[in-house]
Amino acid sequence: MNQLGFPVLSLMLAVPFAAAIACLFSSAQTARWLALAATLVDLLLGILLWINYDLAGPQWQFTEHVDLFGRFAWALGIDGIALMLIMLSVFLMPICIAASWEAIQKRVPEYMAAFLLMETLMIGVFTAQDLFLFYIMFEAGLIPMYLIIGIWGGARRIYASYKFFLYTLLGSVLMLVAMLWMVREAGTTDIPTLMNYDFPVHAQTWLFLAFFASFAVKMPMWPVHTWLPDAHVEAPTAGSVILAGVLLKMGGYGFIRFSLPMFPEASAQLMWLVFGLSMVAVVYTSLVALVQEDMKKLIAYSSVAHMAFVTIGLFAFNRQGIEGGLMVMLGHGLVSGALFLCVGVIYDRLHTREIARYGGLSNNMPKYALFFLLFTMASVGLPGTSNFVGEFLSLVGAYHASSWVAFVATTGVILGAAYMLYLYRRVAYGEAPNAEVASLPDLSARELAIMVPLALSVLWMGVYPESFLAPMRRDVGSLLARIERANPGGDAKIAFGHRPAPAAHEGAH
């Protein structure tokens, strides 16, 4: 058993699942309260998990193992990386429920059930220790998202979910084939074992590419990113929050759990592919974000640019890069979620996401303007906010790997400032275009209750990131030990020439 004495991970999966079923048979109001209660219980369990996580303990903790049929097993367990991503999920969930409290009036029980089911599956992805269990959770997690976009989405929801479907189908089929081959080759479905299994180098490339097809779409990386802006635009606010906050992180989680430790040589060989696509993504999507007229599209494109920092960091083959990539995942989860909530707040009032329809909100919505400013600044990576720590570490790591990558990716900080401040200016500053906008009411108590925890977490992660880095430190260490043999090294290669050092000014010291 584990340090808590009860199967806490199974319980965290069971609570939202049971609540989801109960929701289907309840009235709208009961379903809301039920969903909120279930997500809060999971949040409490998550906190319990974090408190009891033993930094000095074994790599895999809170493990559960029940053999099912054949090679299938109900195997759960987490390391520090999974713990942090679970925390992100259980933290965002109650916020999503609260954000949907009034915005969703149609088929509320089904909506709440979909969200709770998604929570189960998300936690499942991060806890699964069996390859096929992971696959089920990973792919099934998309079904509630299809439903959320397809039923509660906007006008072009069919097109958006169709695009989502096409992209992810391609990736998951290839990944499944690769998984089957791996299981036959290694003779086990146990993920921790597979993470230390040395696949033949020639096979690694194909396996890597098969997984890459799936993770790159989830991430999303350029050029398979075009489903994301459409999905975000059509999804209801809470759907966008989960999509940006957690679902996008599954791609990064996949890279760190599968691609890097299982195929280190292939990862090193194909590093240029990852770096190349990420560099394009930073510049390309930032420029595209600059010209967007729809708020959600703008933030969606900015997400693609931010996710490129994750891939750049993870494939830098050093500690700063990997820890930075993980911190960007956590920070972006909070900040992009918060930005979508900010859009949601004004969308609920004026029912449009068109930037030009807003203006001067600082006048009548000062509290809103303050939170929006904080999250905008966090998004541009201002030091003191969550995203800075991640982006900084990730770029430090990238510089060690290649000065070109660091150089191109760092231009993202200029472009990021440009498109986010341009957005903020058009929404919060200037004059209100009409009396309706000028009289929009400020944040309600419920909205404040949503914004405050997010704001505090963003600052916490920015000022004292040690709380989040500490649990992941050892796991990153074991990953590094695993991939070090393939590390291609950087391009800096400091060398002392034969000519004598130029004499400095006299009396310099």
Place this chain on the structure above:
Amino acid sequence: MIKLIVFLPLLAAIVAGLGNRSIGNTAAKLVTTGALFVACALSWPIFVGFLTGSREAFVEPVLTFIRSGDLNVDWALRVDALTAVMLVVVTTVSALVHLYSWGYMAEDDSQPRFFAYLSLFTFAMLMLVTSDNLVQMFFGWEGVGLASYLLIGFWYYKPSANAAAIKAFVVNRVGDFGFSLGIFGVFLVFGTVSIPAILAAAPGMAGSTIGFLGHRVDTMTLLCLLLFIGAMGKSAQLGLHTWLPDAMEGPTPVSALIHAATMVTAGVFMVCRLSPLFETSHVALGVVTFIGAATCLFAATVGTVQNDIKRVIAYSTCSQLGYMFFAAGVGAYGAAMFHLFTHAFFKALLFLGAGSVIHAMHHEQDMRYYGALRKHIPITFWAMTAGTLAITGVGIIDVFGFAGFYSKDAILEAAYASGGGGRIAFIVGIFVALLTSFYSWRLVFLTFFGKARWAGSEHIQHAVHDAHGHGHDHGHDHAHAHDAHHDAHPDAEGAGSEPHAHDPGVEQVKHGTAGYHPHESPWTMLVPLGVLTLGAIFAGYIFSPYFVGAETGGAFWKGSIAFNEHLMHAMHGVPLWVKLAPAAVMLTGLAIAWWGYIADTGMPARFTSTFQLLYKFLLNKWYFDELYHAVFVVPAFAIGRFLWKRGDQGTIDRFGPDGAAALVSAGGVLTRKLQSGYVYTYALVMLLGLAGAATWAMAS
């Protein structure tokens, strides 16, 4: 104690900012101003301790920040002589500006917000100057950038203020791009970001080469230049200077605090803080000298033709920063810091004085509509005169001089003494001293002397009309109150309209007072002016031995900068003509200004019509804005639109999902099923796959 100095302003900013309208104006003003005066009172003893030599440098740890492998970054407050100088500059000017704003912002609707931003700025600036590692310095660096952004755009209903705010942030980000790469590089090379550790290890790396973007370059040159790009952005050096003049859109106290005395000098501070690093690269120091001298010249030339009082002072600031940089470039870091120190006092004084004039003239900023204000606002006049005497460097060798006399002459002499590229900087510096004298006296003459030319000003007409309409004849407060309704005056204050060559000259505008009576500012504004006047008069005389004294300087700096005693000795031994040259050009500049703006007021117009092209070139600020707009802004949007429409929609979607859809629809029956129940189909496909997998897994 240092914790109190740094964190009190933050606490005050939080109280005033979150309390905002619910705690009211007075409470917010009391909390923030009180915190700053306490911080100021605590800072001076530290500075005096370093002056008397009774204090040693120390580092006060605060909290762990980032730990990642070898990268260890802590929040910590470092206090040494260099920090102590910045502490008194920042807290003193900030406290005075807080007090000044009581009067200047008295009628504004969102005073708590204003004071919260000011205190937030002070906190970030203090974090910057007390940083013990490059990452915390970057935190302060970006923090002051945020505060600057918020304060430039303080009147957010003005489109021009918003544009200026974004410009300031984004241009600074270009600098930060270099700064970040510099930090990454420093960590790569030295394996640490702790400033003392880097400075200690730097000489060992001199002469090594490093790969960068496919080339092999000198390691230290690369690092220094990358870091210097950051300094160029923050200190508005040539190329990255375009944001500073536009930043005048912010309220005048902000211009005094941020865009004159403190934030813009952060780049100079950084170069001085890292001076042992820069000393390892001759190339980098050469670039610093060159950029400094070029900025110095550029800004001064533009400053001579501006009509907006704040813009003149803004270009003057830009130019003075150039002096500081070329001082650092020739190795005279003590002189650079000395000029930073004295400049903080006299430039803040000039800005606050200009604010007092603007306040008296009902928010008119165009000097062509001033004139003859000497008798109406005498205290402001004398304060501004003291500031002008200080910036133009008036003084008699070995007797007494105003602040700038000591610091600017030290820079010029050091440049001459250093030889080589320093001689060129010296010549540029002397010429710029002439321009400085000209534009500074031009400002004074246009504003305070000659005939009143107020009648042509729309602001004044408005004020007069308003006062009559309401039966108040001497309604200074009333007039101001009216003007605070910014909705009625969208251009209540700002950097004025963009200059146009066909604008009326001084001679063409309507003369007369239009019945307007300017009034002296309230005591809250005059007290800061008085204190800063003392600084502008005495700061040079008192502190010269500590900052640049050949024998005493080393004991004061105690290694916190690379203090070059040989250079300081050589500086005091330059030929007499070098020492006298600044005074000579200063008098020449004064004479030209007197001739053109008092004796023969038609002269400037004749001059500009003769040299049309030159005048337009200067008036349009060497066309930097136009160039950048055409080269960066327009293409960024055009490429963005192209990539979106042609890239995402025209290529990826067309041949990706949409293409696949078209292909499949051609297929017919299967597709219709797919499209009718895609979710379930997908679930089915997945389940089938899983079933297959399960069967296969069990069988094998």
